[in-house]
Amino acid sequence: MRYSQLFAPTLREVPSEAEIVSHQLMFRAGMMRKVASGIYSYLPLGWRVLDKVSDIVREEMNAAGAQELMFPIVQPAELWQSSGRWAVYGDEMWRVKDRHGRDFCLGPTHEEVATNTVMNDINSYKQLPLMIYQIQNKYRDERRPRFGLMRSREFIMKDCYSFDRDDAGLDVSYGKMYDAYVKIFTRCGLDFRPVRADNGAIGGSSSHEFMVLAENGEAEILYCDGCDYAANIEIAESIPLETVAAEEEKAAEKVLTPDCRTIEDVASFLKMDKKKTMKALFYMADEKPVLIFIRGDRTLNEIKVQNALGANLFYMGADIDLENAGLVRGFIGPCGQKVRVLVDKEIAEGKNFCCGANEEGYHLLNINFGRDFDGEVGFFRMAEAGEKCPVCGGTLRSARGIEVGQVFKLGKKYSVSMGAEYLDENGKAQPFVMGCYGIGVGRTMAASIEQNFDENGIIWPKAIAPFEVVIVPVSEKNERQMRAAEELYASLNENGVEVLLDDRSERAGVKFKDADLIGFPLRITVGDKSLDKGMLEYKIRKTGESGLIPLENGVDEVKALLSRID
Template sequence: MRLSLLFGKTQREIPGEAETVSHRLLLRAGMINQLTAGVYTYMPLAWRSVRKIMDIIRDEMDAAGSQEIAMPVLQPIELWEKSGRGAAFGDNLFRLEDRKERTLALGPTHEEVVTDLASHYIQSYRDLPQRLYQIQTKLRDEPRPRGGLIRVREFIMKDMYSFDADEAGLEVSYQLMVQAYKNIYRRCGLKAMAIEADSGAIGGKASHEFMVLAESGEDEVIFCSGCGYAANKEKAVFNKGSVATEEARPTEEVATPGKEAIEDVAAFLGMAEAQMLKCVFYVADGEFIIAVVRGDLEINEVKLKNTLKAADLRLAVAEEVKAAGLVAGSASPVGFSGKVIADDSVVEGYNYVGGANVTGRHMRNLNLGRDFTPYKTADIASAAVGKTCARCGGTLDATRGIEVGHVFKLGTFLAETFGAVYTDAEGNQKPCIMGCYGIGVGRLLAAAIEQNHDDKGIIWPLPIAPYQVHLVGLGLDNEAVKAQAEKLYADLTASGIEVLYDDRAESPGVKFNDADLLGMPLRLTISPRSLDKGGVEVKRRSEKAFELVSVEGVMAAVKAAMTAQ
């Protein structure tokens, strides 16, 4: 491809709206163009990379025994009402009406569609397992699109769905996909880690996310370097320890003038924060609740939402707290007639301090079961840096990452709902056991840049680079240079090497800056000076130094460089 003919232009200035490295570089390199919030056009260079990513994904999906299909973007709203997941997606689900006033959804995912499809074709255990995938556009009405391709409203996704006869079969499908995903990221030149994850609106029994570690990542990963445990913060577990066992003492009201924060009350009473009860007020699907956690811990709202099986969860406002008869800063679950959700850490402690529901006063010696009984007890606390690993006793740490894939064990819920059942060898009818497996293609492209760049621009991993070689011609008004550059371009292309040839009448500075910004793995520079010295400058994008190679030896040098990367 001649750069003089390339559709799109590079920019020198950093776009003000760009928040992440990949967003800035993709815009500066002219690789994407924003149409509206969270909606982008892939320009020719980026689209070449996307196609390579999709080719790698198809190779691995096919190798794992999956078959490619293409399902509709337009989905009858009745499918979402039948599954009940329309409420879970909420406003993120695009809805529209056709001319006959029938409501449709623009597919954010395809579990409903594929399960309905499977119900028509899977009849016997002999029809199983089935693994179906597609690479297709999805739409979600994200409230805050951000980071360029990191969080968008329209995106390309590979989604695969497995149907098995039993849990053992699901485990086979699941592990096949986990390995396929590892292969995909490796082949794309990315370092990704699998972590335990929350299943979110998809639901299911178990799930793992694949994370590309990057400072700009929107997900926090909790990990233990001692045993290798890693999980999304919304899922991470940890050893919470326990408060010393002692006899339950009688409750006692004490004055705590001007003390509302946990740390202030604890210091005033000369007690540890772990001996405090922290109460946080929420509204879950319209119902006021109190969440209780030990004073040295924080509530994890995703865990809380999952415990409640709530579609919507938000902090209560002051008016709602007052209407519930509670006093912020001096509240406790004692005497509250509504739902109380307690973290499991509270079960292990005794004689806690909690609010007296009177301003400036607290209660000593509150005990679970005697003074208050939770509606439910569960793990609703957030893991954090410095906490103790539940597996090995080591110390947890945290980093940030970009989710580039997610795999779920869905179970039988959707199969039962949509009638995706089979007859087993004994003639009994059973629901298929399902899994689903997604990769965001555009997000993976952005993650590759987040993980591979410097202050000059992108450093593409070879397997997904738009072009393998960036040929820079300097002094092309010199006939000898032009002839040699054209011959080299033709020879490389004829040999199967993908070449972006900068044949523009621009200064060396502009050409070198653009080469660094666009980030092709190998740069070849041909100029009057290089020819006078006997050849062509060969430089890897990831290295500072270049090597002077004879004109006759360039082809061998390029092929060697391609093999080495």
């Protein structure tokens, strides 16, 4: 490709609406343009990157035994009604009507279509297992689209669905996908981690997220320095550093604590460590009140509580809910409680806590689980970096990541609700056991930039760079330079190297700036000084390493350089 013919409008300034690096750089490097809020056009350079990511995904999906197909974007409401999700999906679902007033949506995901397709045509256990996938646009009508490709309303996904006869079969399919994902993100040149994850709205029993590590990542993960335990903070567990002191249970007592409504108030009034206090959190779960008690210095993990309760609707209770439940704000305790009580493990295992007395102006001291109150015990707090790994006892560290893929064990969720069955050896109808596996193709591109950039621009891993090499003649008017550049360009093309020849009539400085901004892994500069010595100048974008290679054998020299670049 010749740069003079390339549609790649680079910009010097940062567009004001672009809040994060990947969005800014994709704009500046002329890779994408906004059409509407959260909806983008991919220009040729951006599309080349997306195409490369897609190709890697496709190769590994095929190698894992999945078959590519294409489902429609527009899906009828009936399919979503049959799974029960039409009513619960919410405003993010992009709903449309046809001319007859019938309801449809632009697919946010394809579990329903995939299940329906398979149940109509797969009847026998002999046809299982089956894995099918597509690479296609998805739609989510985000309230606030932002961060470019990170949270857009139209985005490219690879989604794969597996159908097995039983859990053992699903384990095999899940394992194949997990392994394929490791290969895909490794081939894309990304530093990533598979982490245990929450199942979210999709439901099911087991799930991993694939996180690209990046300082500006949206999600916090905790990982162990001693084993491969890694989990999204939403589900991470830990063993606290302090072991429970062998404290005797003391006699409970009631104390006057006027106006002490917060943990800070109580701890300072009673001159007590916050660790010895109990924090009460009041929520509504499917419209029923629930109280969760955690240690005063901890943070509640809402997702864990919601999952433990199996609640669809879960939010912090309002004043009116509090009143209806007969609770005294600021003085809520677990003793004699009529509202459902959840107790964090740390409280259940500790001794002599201070808590509200359920009476205006009073707290209780030396309150103990089992003796003074009861409740459902679980890990309801946020785990923290520095605590111990729940698997091996190593130290948990914190990192930030961007989710680029997720694998789920769905089990029988959709096959049961939609009546999707096959016949086993005995002619008995059995529900399919399913898995689903997604990769955000655009997100992978954006995450790669978030992980690999500097003040001059993008640094693409070689495998997904729009071109591997850019050749920059210092002056396109200089015949000797252009002859050398053209010769190298032609022979690199012949040898299957993806090369861009910057033949624009621009100053060398402009060409260098664009090359750095777009982030080609290798730049070859053709200038008089080096030509005099029979040499070409090279610069590796990632390391900044530069030097000379002989003009003669230029192709082999460039290939040797490329083989050193990740």
